[in-house]
Amino acid sequence: MTTEKIHNRQLVFMLFMIRSTVTIATLPVLTTGTAGQDAWLSAIISLAATLLTILLIGGLAVKFPEETVIEYSQRLLGKTGGTIICFFFLWTFLNTAATEVRIYAELLTIGFLPHTPLIFLVSSMVLLAAVAAVLGVETIARTADALIFFYIFFIAASLLGALKAFEYTNVQPVLSRGLGPVISGALTPAALGNQNLLVLGILVPTLTTPRKAVASAVLAALLSGILLILSTVTVVGVLGPKIGSSTLFTFFLMTRAIEISRFVERIEALVVIAWGLGIFINLAVFLYCGARGVSQIAKIRDYRSLIGPMAVFWVILAVHTYDDLLDLVKFFNPRIFFPYSMTVTVLPYLLLWAAYLIRHAGRGGKKYIKKRRIKPG
Amino acid sequence: MKTGIINQGDLMLRPGGDFLKITVVFCLLSLFTNGCWDNREPEWLASSLLLAFDLDEENMYKAIVVLANPLFQAGVEGGAGGGGGNKLPFWVHSARGHTPFEAILNLSQGTTRQIRFSHTLVLLFSEKLAREGIWPVLELFQRNRELRTNIQTAVVDGDLEELLRAEFPLEFLPATAIDRLLRITGIERSIIPDSRLLKKLVEYTRPGEEMILARLKVHPQKTGSSRQGENQQQGKDQQSNDQQSQSRAPVEIIGAAVFRGDKMAGWMDSHETRGQNWIKNTLQRGVVVVELPEKNGLATIEIIKMQAKIKPTINGGEVMITVEIKAEGLLQDLVASPGEVPRLDKSLDQDLENRFAEAIRRECKRSLTRAKELKADIFGFGNVIYRKCPRLWEENLAGRWEEAFCQLPVEFLVEAPIKRSGLILTSPLRK
Numbered sequence: 116m117t118t119e120k121i122h123n124r125q126l127v128f129m130l131f132m133i134r135s136t137v138t139i140a141t142l143p144v145l146t147t148g149t150a151g152q153d154a155w156l157s158a159i160i161s162l163a164a165t166l167l168t169i170l171l172i173g174g175l176a177v178k179f180p181e182e183t184v185i186e187y188s189q190r191l192l193g194k195t196g197g198t199i200i201c202f203f204f205l206w207t208f209l210n211t212a213a214t215e216v217r218i219y220a221e222l223l224t225i226g227f228l229p230h231t232p233l234i235f236l237v238s239s240m241v242l243l244a245a246v247a248a249v250l251g252v253e254t255i256a257r258t259a260d261a262l263i264f265f266y267i268f269f270i271a272a273s274l275l276g277a278l279k280a281f282e283y284t285n286v287q288p289v290l291s292r293g294l295g296p297v298i299s300g301a302l303t304p305a306a307l308g309n310q311n312l313l314v315l316g317i318l319v320p321t322l323t324t325p326r327k328a329v330a331s332a333v334l335a336a337l338l339s340g341i342l343l344i345l346s347t348v349t350v351v352g353v354l355g356p357k358i359g360s361s362t363l364f365t366f367f368l369m370t371r372a373i374e375i376s377r378f379v380e381r382i383e384a385l386v387v388i389a390w391g392l393g394i395f396i397n398l399a400v401f402l403y404c405g406a407r408g409v410s411q412i413a414k415i416r417d418y419r420s421l422i423g424p425m426a427v428f429w430v431i432l433a434v435h436t437y438d439d440l441l442d443l444v445k446f447f448n449p450r451i452f453f454p455y456s457m458t459v460t461v462l463p464y465l466l467l468w469a470a471y472l473i474r475h476a477g478r479g480g481k482k483y484i485k486k487r488r489i490k491p492g
Numbered sequence: 493m494k495t496g497i498i499n500q501g502d503l504m505l506r507p508g509g510d511f512l513k514i515t516v517v518f519c520l521l522s523l524f525t526n527g528c529w530d531n532r533e534p535e536w537l538a539s540s541l542l543l544a545f546d547l548d549e550e551n552m553y554k555a556i557v558v559l560a561n562p563l564f565q566a567g568v569e570g571g572a573g574g575g576g577g578n579k580l581p582f583w584v585h586s587a588r589g590h591t592p593f594e595a596i597l598n599l600s601q602g603t604t605r606q607i608r609f610s611h612t613l614v615l616l617f618s619e620k621l622a623r624e625g626i627w628p629v630l631e632l633f634q635r636n637r638e639l640r641t642n643i644q645t646a647v648v649d650g651d652l653e654e655l656l657r658a659e660f661p662l663e664f665l666p667a668t669a670i671d672r673l674l675r676i677t678g679i680e681r682s683i684i685p686d687s688r689l690l691k692k693l694v695e696y697t698r699p700g701e702e703m704i705l706a707r708l709k710v711h712p713q714k715t716g717s718s719r720q721g722e723n724q725q726q727g728k729d730q731q732s733n734d735q736q737s738q739s740r741a742p743v744e745i746i747g748a749a750v751f752r753g754d755k756m757a758g759w760m761d762s763h764e765t766r767g768q769n770w771i772k773n774t775l776q777r778g779v780v781v782v783e784l785p786e787k788n789g790l791a792t793i794e795i796i797k798m799q800a801k802i803k804p805t806i807n808g809g810e811v812m813i814t815v816e817i818k819a820e821g822l823l824q825d826l827v828a829s830p831g832e833v834p835r836l837d838k839s840l841d842q843d844l845e846n847r848f849a850e851a852i853r854r855e856c857k858r859s860l861t862r863a864k865e866l867k868a869d870i871f872g873f874g875n876v877i878y879r880k881c882p883r884l885w886e887e888n889l890a891g892r893w894e895e896a897f898c899q900l901p902v903e904f905l906v907e908a909p910i911k912r913s914g915l916i917l918t919s920p921l922r923k
Contacts, residue, residue: 292882
């Protein structure tokens with residue numbers, strides 16, 4: 116049983132920051148596929164895919180408003196089956212967060228601090244996240260409340276600043292090579308979105324109104340999707356599709372290139388601050404979810420004692436999973452990342468849904484159908 | 493069961509608790525670790541304001557940097573005061589290397605401070621390097637974390653180092669002088685192309701479009717080059733220098749350098765460059781001088797507003813371009829001997845409008861002829877076709893655009909009303 120509660124609004128803010136940070140920092144719609152100037156269409160497709168995933172993940176979560184995914188998967192698939200499924204989720208929390216903190220540290224290394232050891236940058240951010248996770252999900256949620264204003268302001272400022280250099284001719288021609296390239300650009304961001312949405316499985320029972328979880332998640336996805344579309348159009352309009360797709364940190368490259376006026380320029384610091392805030396919330400939520408999950412599987416009453424060891428493990432993974440930037444780029448190649456991500460997110464949830472439908476269609480089906488009518492989602 | 497969750501958190505947050513102690517230690521540590529491993533003290537740094545690249549006889553890259561002198565005191569008249577006041581405001585320094593970045597790093601062999609490039613305002617190329625290819629330098633400006641693409645860029649016609657050592661009467665530093673020159677000329681006269689580096693990079697990567705950079709023409713000066721390292725005679729030298737240079741500007745912006753790929757193909761003069769600005773809709777201000785209908789004088793028309801649209805007509809495989817230009821003029825001058833200044837009426841206005849439009853059309857055609865001579869599509873006609881008909885472009889034109897451009901029929905439709913004539917309607921007569 117959990118004593119901490121977070122408001123649905125806070126869930127929206129947290130999900131928004133989690134989903135926006137890495138997708139905007141690296142703009143996988145533009146940099147992973149071959150979408151080129153049609154990357155904004157890829158963003159729309161990935162948004163649609165994300166909405167489907169929310170129905171999949173959030174839809175199941177609201178059926179069990181009192182329990183985390185760890186608990187109800189054991190109930191649905193039996194103790195062994197449920198535990199195996201949950202390891203998929205726990206691994207994803209760990210891997211996604213390790214990858215994201217690595218991307219953040221790479222950005223700092225490339226853009227600002229080339230001589231500073233990577234492990235230092237990674238561990239300072241993980242340390243912060245660990246402190247937040249120890250203080251609990253309420254604290255993380257309130258931090259998100261406080262930071263969201265700065266986050267949106269900084270990103271909006273750089274987007275507005277870029278308008279002066281925007282050339283709509285860079286975004287044309289639309290759909291010149293058919294849908295194939297557009298879909299290739301949508302795969303990685305959609306998969307990344309799925310991984311991020313797994314936190315719903317842990318966070319829904321801590322909500323004040325769990326039955327509105329799907330609505331909150333959809334709101335967050337829509338907001339971050341709109342931001343992603345705007346960012347993509349802006350980056351392509353300013354840099355052109357070729358320069359835009361030739362770097363890992365496209366948005367950063369764009370903010371370096373623009374000047375708002377003769378004296379207001381070099382605004383890339385704003386964006387990096389925003390990503391720092393976003394990554395902090397991101398890691399804290401993932402660490403919290405990972406630790407809660409492990410504690411429930413291992414039947415440890417308090418997840419806090421797990422956070423220290425997990426954070427250390429986390430740093431090691433972040434530093435050693437990828438030898439260099441090329442490994443990261445390879446990992447995000449849609450051919451590798453998409454099937455991998457589908458296996459760890461969508462596949463287990465399809466299994467859980469199948470088990471749920473079989474169990475509740477068999478006995479007491481009427482009761483559940485009635486319930487579903489009352490509860491939206 | 494209230495032992496666990498909340499209580500432990502309280503313990504850690506309590507004043508004097510472990511958590512608080514650790515936080516205090518970390519906050520104190522951060523005082524000494526600012527910048528982490530990349531800590532750089534401003535006393536050790538000198539800022540580069542202008543970076544120029546040249547090729548020497550052995551095809552090595554030569555980087556020339558203009559460093560702002562941190563010891564210079566701007567308030568001291570003529571730089572002749574005591575202390576740091578007698579230092580020059582800037583220092584021109586150069587080094588060679590196999591690659592642009594090596595050349596930049598080799599600069600430090602002669603400098604006493606670490607050079608910081610993030611405040612560079614201008615990037616210049618020598619004609620020789622421009623003709624050999626400038627992409628290595630452009631690539632460096634995208635890759636490097638200190639160099640930026642929000643700066644001005646141009647190709648220098650003449651001796652690069654002489655330009656950098658020249659005396660600019662209104663500015664302390666040649667770097668700020670060239671930066672302002674490029675910006676101001678762009679706004680006032682529109683006889684140079686847009687010279688922001690970012691725009692050039694985008695132009696370069698766009699299909700069916702070629703780069704066009706501003707051209708800086710250096711005027712040789714007799715005493716201009718002897719400026720370096722003569723601190724003692726600085727005061728006198730500066731005065732004579734100032735008088736010298738007041739007669740003639742050390743550098744002038746005339747036209748543009750046209751590129752094919754990353755290699756310069758040739759120069760364009762001011763009129764040809766303005767023709768390019770007309771067609772690409774980048775013209776901001778300018779004047780057109782036309783002859784009066786009676787051939788007894790001249791009229792100056794200032795361009796107030798302009799808009800241009802490039803419209804492709806595609807018939808099977810045949811491509812035709814129509815450029816529609818709408819310009820609005822303001823009559824600024826009627827120059828004729830006092831008795832003969834014509835009365836401004838509807839018919840004269842109509843006549844001037846026709847001449848204005850004709851002048852614009854001639855300028856555009858001249859620009860087009862020159863571009864076809866150089867086989868460089870600086871107007872982005874190819875890009876318009878690519879955007880309108882990507883399939884035709886990919887299959888038919890992309891591979892042979894250079895030749896296709898030279899044969900491309902282009903039609904100019906100019907509409908140029910003159911709506912106002914300044915504060916007086918007609919020349920007052922002496923009776």
